Amino acid sequence: QKVLTVGGYGGSFETLMKEHIIPPFEKAHNVTVQFVPGNSTENLARLQAQKDNQEMDVVILDDGPMYQAVALGFCAPLTKVPSLPDIYDIAKMGTDKAIGIGFVATGFAYNAEMFKEKGWAPPSSWMDLADPKFDQLESIPPISNTYGLHTLVMMARLNGGSETDIDPGFKTMVDKVAPNVLVFEPSSGKMSELFQNKEIALSIWGSGRVKALADTGFPVKFAYPKEGAVALMVAACPVTHSDVPDEAQAFVDYLLQPEVQEKLAATNGFGPTNKKTVLPEALQSLPYGPDKISKLVAVDWNVINPKREEWTQRWAREVER
Amino acid sequence: MTRNGPFALLFNALFVLFMAAPLVVVIGVSLTPEGFLEFPPSGISLRWFRAILDNPDFIEAGWTSLYLGVAAASLSTALAVPAALAIGRRRFPGRDLLLATFMSPLTVPTIVLGIAFLRFLSQIGLSGTFLGLTLCHAVIITPFILRLVLASVTGLDRTVEKAAESLGASDFTVFRRITLPMIMPGVVGGWVLAFITSFDELTVTVFIVNPSTTTLPVRLFNHITQTTDPLVASISTVVILFTVGLMFVIERLYGLDRLLVGGEAR
Amino acid sequence: MAPAAAVDREARRRAWWLCAPALALFLALMVVPLVMTFVLSFHSFGFYTGIEPTFGLHNYLDVLGDSYFHEIFARTFGIALVTTLLCAAIGTPEAYILYRMRSRWRSALLLVVIGPLLISVVVRTLGWAILMGNRGVINTALMNLELIDRPIKMMYTPGGIVIALVHVMVPFMVIAVWAALHRQDPATEQAAESLGAGPLTIFFRVVLPQAMPGVLSGSLIVFSLSASAFATPAILGGRRVKVVSTTVYDEFLNTLNWPLGAAIAILLLVAVLLVMVSYNRVVERRFSQVFG
Amino acid sequence: MAFLELKGLTKRFGEIAAVENFDLSVERGEFVSLLGPSGCGKTTTLQMIAGFETPSAGSITLEGRDLLAIKARSRGIGIVFQSYALFPHMTVAQNVEFGLEMRKIAAPERRQRVAEALALVHLEALADRYPRAMSGGQRQRVALARALVIRPEILLLDEPLSNLDAKLREEMQLELRGIQQRMGVTTILVTHDQTEAMALSDRVAVMHRGRLVQVARPLEAYEHPRSDFVSSFLGKTNRLEGKVVERAGERAGDLCRVAVGETVFAAPAPPPEIGKDARPRVIVSVRPEKVEFRAAGAGLVDGTVAARIFLGDHWLYQIETPLGVLLVTRQNVGPAEVETGGSVGLAWDAAQVRLLPFEETA
Amino acid sequence: MAFLELKGLTKRFGEIAAVENFDLSVERGEFVSLLGPSGCGKTTTLQMIAGFETPSAGSITLEGRDLLAIKARSRGIGIVFQSYALFPHMTVAQNVEFGLEMRKIAAPERRQRVAEALALVHLEALADRYPRAMSGGQRQRVALARALVIRPEILLLDEPLSNLDAKLREEMQLELRGIQQRMGVTTILVTHDQTEAMALSDRVAVMHRGRLVQVARPLEAYEHPRSDFVSSFLGKTNRLEGKVVERAGERAGDLCRVAVGETVFAAPAPPPEIGKDARPRVIVSVRPEKVEFRAAGAGLVDGTVAARIFLGDHWLYQIETPLGVLLVTRQNVGPAEVETGGSVGLAWDAAQVRLLPFEETA
């Protein structure tokens, strides 16, 4: 029997895939689907390691790493994806080799109980990160993580810079934000642990993550910054040199089907990229529908990606000191 | 034997506290009735142990680790015993080099090894396969077995083998009937130690597994990089108990103190 | 009659044959991959081009000429050094205490000593994280006792890494010292006592000097393992407290600049080997006179 | 009152009594050997005197002072261990100096006393060697110098010679005795070698299963053993099971008659230990060197020479007799007295026969 | 042609010649001991016979067959090692049975022969014990049974008794000799204990620094040592450095005169090894048991009794004389002949004096 190997996030995403999304596909296409859990960077590294002998047939990454995967030639063109016309243009990523399967908003996660105890108002502006009252009570993912990169870009934009003029971003991060940061934590697991141990009260995080943690009963809440939450896309692509290319294309298409998109929304808090998806009332708060989607702030990956290595070096040397 | 003074006993108590603390904390956390990490636990509940049963992935990974440990430890033992016999009792050119090679996994940083394995295995198409994992683990755990077997080989009275030979036994008969039974405690001790090492290996393994060969430590690591909940603690507790159980086996078969002293013989 | 030389050759060949299977495994899975890594370290990398099989020393020059990496190497070796010293300071007396302990207790204690060695790093570090956090068990206890009013920061500091590393490494020290203690004649302690020495004098003047080779070889193991440790600094150090191995990990997994990562890894390997070899030299010179 | 006095000394390890109810008085300057088979409690006794084991019962006094109240390190006892227990990381001089340092003796005096001690054991030339680079006999002498330099009141020696080979052992025995006599230090030597004990000591204390069975001068112990065990342990003997058949008067020197099988011969009057039975069973012991050859028929018993074994300075004859195989030794002077296979008569002076309380086996 | 023949046997380890140019013929059924100090090459010689070391030169033949062409496991030689080398994981019976299994002997016969072998060494009752639960003497006998059960043509014993304590060693010596004689097996024993060698063997082969220095019957070797080394190694002797001052005729039995210091006395004619010098320097050796006491002034030399040491079956006297301290032994019969401090004369039969080629030290 054919085996289709899919790389994607671990944790609740993996559970959802294995329990609810993969089985119907296996039945319909008579294949066995293997799921390789790992965060975006790990799976990207895996693609590079196995360049000549790819193990994965489909990979699901954050948009930033996905741009890089495309650039490095790990992704095959989307040739047999009939749902393409139903997808928001913003989710098409300006390439025919990868496609967004969900929107996540990058914004604040905060411990509502701790905020109430201290009598603090919920965070509302990106610049709240610089508020001295959060000294050592913040965590921001590092630049290798998309949330961290978004933070840097937003800091640049709010302080007179932009993707093309990143210096003000670094300056603000180094001078005002970094001192408040307990740890630059890339791992979502550690991030939830930090919340649970009450080590931190506030972090920059994805709406999906916050939903997952809140679902355990922990009093964490997501807040949209008034300057706008940044759009983060979860993207998928078929991997080059697959031995089951048809199934790979079919799987990407499958991920874009409204019923699958709804499941992704319900469990992981991904806003649908397929316009035809209809969400129930309870999920309306997600990045959903043309209005909300258009309000999300987008970053320019075409500018960012070539600079990313340089920024990463600066981040390591200046911010993470 | 002289007894330790009160100062020594106090030192010892603090030492034990230090060594046991993180493990005790993990066991404590595993007993929480809550949905998140909490220490000391607000109550006692086996909820998170029951939860293990609801996570077949972990159980499956546990089995993989078990099979992998058995396969790697057995392979490595099969290779290390003859090598130990040669190195332990013969002087020959290249002996020190061989020994250094077999001990090198202890000195080469594990991260370097992990990456080297990953690249090499994917080149030869063994990446993520059980065979590939077994070979890599066999390399990593060889020093542990070799040290123990070497210790029992060097402690072995050669005249016993000469006696057997003088009675007409062929080389193979000497090995099977005399040498092997005599070094058996070292071999078994080495096997168990190697098994535990393989069973708990993370740094290298994380690079070279794939979903069908994910081991328990990798599964745990992946889990805590995504979410942290008391499930990690309860599974860890099971691992701790399992390891402690195995160490009792060593204590019975070989003696932990011999394991330590013997382990030092080169 | 078989001339002796032929027999020796035969014996040598047999020895090599016995080692051959293990050697084959090591050549295939240890030597070849390491050589591949070595070669990789001379290649170059571009964001859009990936790894290019050029051949140059630029990666090494980048690392050696950058104060950022100097700092990381310095921190790594600093952590390894402090860890080694603490392990010696804790492990040596503990080994002696164990050595003097009655055998029933000793078995139980050995279990405690080597336990951490055998339990997954994930589990151990999880425990330390719970203990050492700002709101962790230790800080909470200290604050409840009103010994401190602000938490002592242990997580994400080199100090926290050292504590957790000592925890994993101290068994190696205890093992090495314990073995050395077993090689010494217990009657030397009695001899010293009969000559009028008190317990501390016996320990420092008679036991410790004899156990010194054990302490030194233990230090070597602890140092090299600490210098290349990955999981503990990765989990307990956070992003700020970078050490060489976590940097290698970043280069491989985040930046994807493998050639640079390989160069750093090779430099780490070389540095560790250098320290070990020169240390061995010194130790051998110092002790060959006394212990044969 | 004696110099060193052990009274009712007992040491139990769990169930096992390693030493039981041990009484011994040692005079100042005396050389006493503790002698006995392996495991009889010799080392344990020494360790209690040294202070490394605490007695389960009993007392040890030195010139009337209670030694048990004093810590091992303050007892001022010199010890030489079987393994020598030299400090391997110190030179010979440093080894010897150690005890003086512990006594906070000033450096110039220390140096002088170390030099003296090394001279005593003829090791001046090796002061700066490490122990590892010395032979067994040399190490043994360093250990002795180290123990003696602190001018101990008592010197304890635990099988100091048993690691040496036969020839060296004999040399060291002479040296040891010479040094002990020159220093006049009270000495207790532990050994399981009866010749060594007899050669060196003023008195031997024979131990058996944790108990002291006889303390006496060597000649006395050899010639008048108090039990079958002592008799057999101290040198070769012809041990016969017999019966007193005719008791004479009870005064010492009175003769009685004993029967071994069919053979009846004279012996000194049975000692009091043998009891008052009319015809008590006894062990009859006659030393091989006390047996004389006679013409066949002219001795107390006849036999055939089963073997004649040359042992250098003496011959050992095994003679088959109705009493069993009897051993006879003869100093190697002139030609052998009897030939293998020949018939001889054996005789012995009645005064050389020893009657001992009956025991099943020695 | 001899049964076992070693010719020009040499073994070099790198530079060191452990055994050099060793010639020895052993008759069928003979018991020969290899005797010599530690490191002289005894074990190496035995290992070459057994097949565990390959000679660098020389030949070994058994009844004319070249033994070196045969592998150790096919030589059919029984060996008993100093450490016994019992198989610790097998019972006594299994240990003994092993060699028979290797010979593919059927089970019933095996059982019978094991039983016989165990009976021979009196261990029937312990057949199912494991070696660790046995005493040294018992283990030694298991090792012997295991070597003998295969009915070896040659039995090699490498210091089989040196781990036993004095008393047990003497017992085992008698037993070993008895068994060897009953079985009639050709035996080579390695030992460094001269008494043991003399007690057990038909001939002793004395080795020194890898070379065979004398092979002879024990009495011959003791009484007529060919060198200073052999003389000193085989038992105590009074070793004096002297000079031949008057040579008599060259026929055996002729007397000559030697001077040691001022003292001049008669001795047998110097042996040919001493050479043709007119007044050659020689080593004069007189055994302590050959020295007789005389009244002061009535002997060859006068002296004072420095010490009188009781050694059980004999006394050892140290007499200070102008020749140095002379040793005299006397069998322990009757009271001591001279008192410490007394003056005595010493004399010896000229025929008991041995003249040996001069060497700086033995």
Ligand SMILES: Nc1ncnc2c1ncn2[C@@H]1O[C@H](COP(=O)(O)OP(=O)(O)OP(=O)(O)O)[C@@H](O)[C@H]1O
């Ligand atoms: N620490 C101990 N625990 C238990 N039993 C002991 C201990 N030390 C000695 N014994 C036992 O006490 C008895 C006497 O031992 P000890 O060492 O005094 O004998 P020894 O006469 O010196 O023997 P050897 O000649 O073999 O040295 C032995 O049966 C021994 O097993």
Ligand SMILES: Nc1ncnc2c1ncn2[C@@H]1O[C@H](COP(=O)(O)OP(=O)(O)OP(=O)(O)O)[C@@H](O)[C@H]1O
């Ligand atoms: N394998 C070897 N390599 C190098 N030298 C050796 C080896 N075996 C023995 N020798 C040397 O050969 C010499 C003779 O050794 P051998 O063991 O035959 O002596 P031995 O007479 O049996 O002594 P001992 O009485 O101590 O057992 C010694 O100098 C020894 O060091």
Ligand SMILES: NCCCCNCCCN
């Ligand atoms: N539950 C999966 C959510 C995916 C969001 N992206 C995570 C980016 C961190 N690497």
Ligand SMILES: [Mg+2]
């Ligand atoms: Mg003892």
Ligand SMILES: [Mg+2]
């Ligand atoms: Mg030998």
